[in-house]
Amino acid sequence: MALPGSRRRRATALTAGLALTATLGFLPAGSASAADATEAAAAVPAVTDGPKLSYVVNVKNGYGNAKAAKKAIAAAGGTIVIAYDQIGVIVVHSQNPAFAQTVRKGKGVQSAGASRTAPIAPALDTAIDSERPLTAAEAKESAEVAGDGQDPLEPLQWSLPAIKADQAHERTLGSKKVTVAVIDTGVDDTHPDLAPNFDVRSSANCVTGKPDTTPGSWRPGPTESDHGTHVAGTVAAAKNGVGVTGVAPGVKVSGIKVSNPDGFFYTESVVCGFVWAAENGAQITNNSYYIDPWLFNCKDDPDQGALVEAVTRATRYAERRGTVNVAAAGNSRMDLASDSLTDTTSPNDTTPGTRVINPSECLDIPTQLPGVVTVSSLGAKGLKSSFSNYGNGVVDISAPGGDATRFQAPEGPAVDGRILSTLPGGKYGYKAGTSMASPHVAGVAALIKSKYPWAPPSVVKAVLAGQADNRACTNPYDYNNDGVVDAVCEGDTRKNGFYGEGVTDALDAVRR
Numbered sequence: 001m002a003l004p005g006s007r008r009r010r011a012t013a014l015t016a017g018l019a020l021t022a023t024l025g026f027l028p029a030g031s032a033s034a035a036d037a038t039e040a041a042a043a044v045p046a047v048t049d050g051p052k053l054s055y056v057v058n059v060k061n062g063y064g065n066a067k068a069a070k071k072a073i074a075a076a077g078g079t080i081v082i083a084y085d086q087i088g089v090i091v092v093h094s095q096n097p098a099f100a101q102t103v104r105k106g107k108g109v110q111s112a113g114a115s116r117t118a119p120i121a122p123a124l125d126t127a128i129d130s131e132r133p134l135t136a137a138e139a140k141e142s143a144e145v146a147g148d149g150q151d152p153l154e155p156l157q158w159s160l161p162a163i164k165a166d167q168a169h170e171r172t173l174g175s176k177k178v179t180v181a182v183i184d185t186g187v188d189d190t191h192p193d194l195a196p197n198f199d200v201r202s203s204a205n206c207v208t209g210k211p212d213t214t215p216g217s218w219r220p221g222p223t224e225s226d227h228g229t230h231v232a233g234t235v236a237a238a239k240n241g242v243g244v245t246g247v248a249p250g251v252k253v254s255g256i257k258v259s260n261p262d263g264f265f266y267t268e269s270v271v272c273g274f275v276w277a278a279e280n281g282a283q284i285t286n287n288s289y290y291i292d293p294w295l296f297n298c299k300d301d302p303d304q305g306a307l308v309e310a311v312t313r314a315t316r317y318a319e320r321r322g323t324v325n326v327a328a329a330g331n332s333r334m335d336l337a338s339d340s341l342t343d344t345t346s347p348n349d350t351t352p353g354t355r356v357i358n359p360s361e362c363l364d365i366p367t368q369l370p371g372v373v374t375v376s377s378l379g380a381k382g383l384k385s386s387f388s389n390y391g392n393g394v395v396d397i398s399a400p401g402g403d404a405t406r407f408q409a410p411e412g413p414a415v416d417g418r419i420l421s422t423l424p425g426g427k428y429g430y431k432a433g434t435s436m437a438s439p440h441v442a443g444v445a446a447l448i449k450s451k452y453p454w455a456p457p458s459v460v461k462a463v464l465a466g467q468a469d470n471r472a473c474t475n476p477y478d479y480n481n482d483g484v485v486d487a488v489c490e491g492d493t494r495k496n497g498f499y500g501e502g503v504t505d506a507l508d509a510v511r512r
Contacts, residue, residue, distance in 0.1 A: 072106020
């Protein structure tokens with residue numbers, strides 16, 4: 001993913017967490033009473049001297065545990081920001097350095113962990129992949145060669161014919177009854193290519209962990225990343241005679257902002273994003289990021305394990321309510337199915353260290369969570385992108401995410417090996433990353449949902465896999481032709497570590 005604030009903008013599938021519903025003892029959404037909040041506030045210790053951190057507290061299933069957990073939070077010196085009683089996850093702030101250790105012993109608490117290692121307001125993390133604006137000359141030349149029915153910049157979008165989206169558009173542009181939520185850095189809904197399809201009702205700012213629906217709160221600030229706006233254009237830029245065309249230009253797109261001003265995606269924000277999307281009309285979510293500050297969250301670590309559990313509950317809740325979650329596999333060139341990996345970037349909000357992790361226990365979230373569709377990236381020549389993570393049994397499907405033009409150059413009239421899409425302020429630009437691949441798949445999923453509005457997530461995902469074009473392993477894989485094998489693809493033509501079930505095919509998706 002071309003990411004701000006994280007290395008992929010980030011990706012894929014894991015072990016079971018609790019299937020949490022109200023019947024297991026959790027209260028319905030919004031059931032926390034004023035009396036509960038007052039009682040909790042009164043119990044907070046008068047003096048705390050540590051840095052202010054954010055935590056997630058996961059409630060045990062069973063009646064009465066939510067109330068007991070809230071009392072334990074207050075006794076440990078925590079202040080509740082919001083309680084997602086529908087999934088048993090509570091977002092808490094505390095300045096008690098021993099808060100997590102203390103609250104884990106509390107009645108009703110299953111697990112708890114800090115969502116960050118730095119006090120609120122970490123330093124900026126940078127995008128991994130290069131980007132550049134569209135030039136006036138390119139725009140002019142593209143408009144001159146655009147055919148009938150094409151938007152003026154569509155000739156530069158080599159990724160659309162690569163997945164037969166241009167042919168799919170002759171049959172359908174998708175339904176206005178389908179919304180894809182872009183959980184990301186924010187979306188500029190005033191962009192002329194996004195405004196016609198923007199769904200205000202499904203949009204919010206979740207950066208604090210609590211949804212804010214103030215008009216425009218979902219937009220990126222003037223110094224914040226343009227990543228989410230680029231992703232949104234790939235999904236659903238309108239086919240309106242302006243600029244570019246999205247994979248599903250007739251569906252709705254919403255913006256759920258979960259990245260803070262410094263570019264970090266923290267657990268409480270992402271939990272908020274999934275719950276908000278599920279409860280406010282989104283049938284698909286796109287997730288082109290990983291959750292900071294850990295590139296991988298290890299389940300045997302009490303803090304990181306709690307983060308995995310909280311986000312697992314949120315993604316499963318969304319899927320139970322009918323939402324298909326699509327995520328980027330990541331840009332670290334790693335084999336996520338290997339026996340061990342070395343992480344040198346975590347925690348990225350303070351001082352990173354080096355650790356060797358077991359990928360079966362340490363997960364890249366949300367992409368490796370159960371039920372999430374993990375997407376690897378292809379370049380313009382149809383080969384795995386140089387930066388893309390991979391892994392047999394981990395990657396579900398592949399799609400164009402671009403690559404350096406010197407590695408995989410497109411055929412004319414396209415001139416850049418990266419993906420062209422929308423940028424804030426009515427602009428356009430190129431980015432590359434698995435972040436750019438994921439919204440291609442989210443767009444195809446939206447076309448499937450448009451064709452089969454009755455289909456639950458399991459059916460949409462089955463069609464998504466079934467329509468993919470088989471792609472054999474690329475071995476030997478030497479993306480820069482220096483004589484050194486850069487990665488090894490395992491699996492067969494039907495399913496493998498580079499391309500999963502194959503390359504997403506928008507035309508097959510709408511004519512099945």
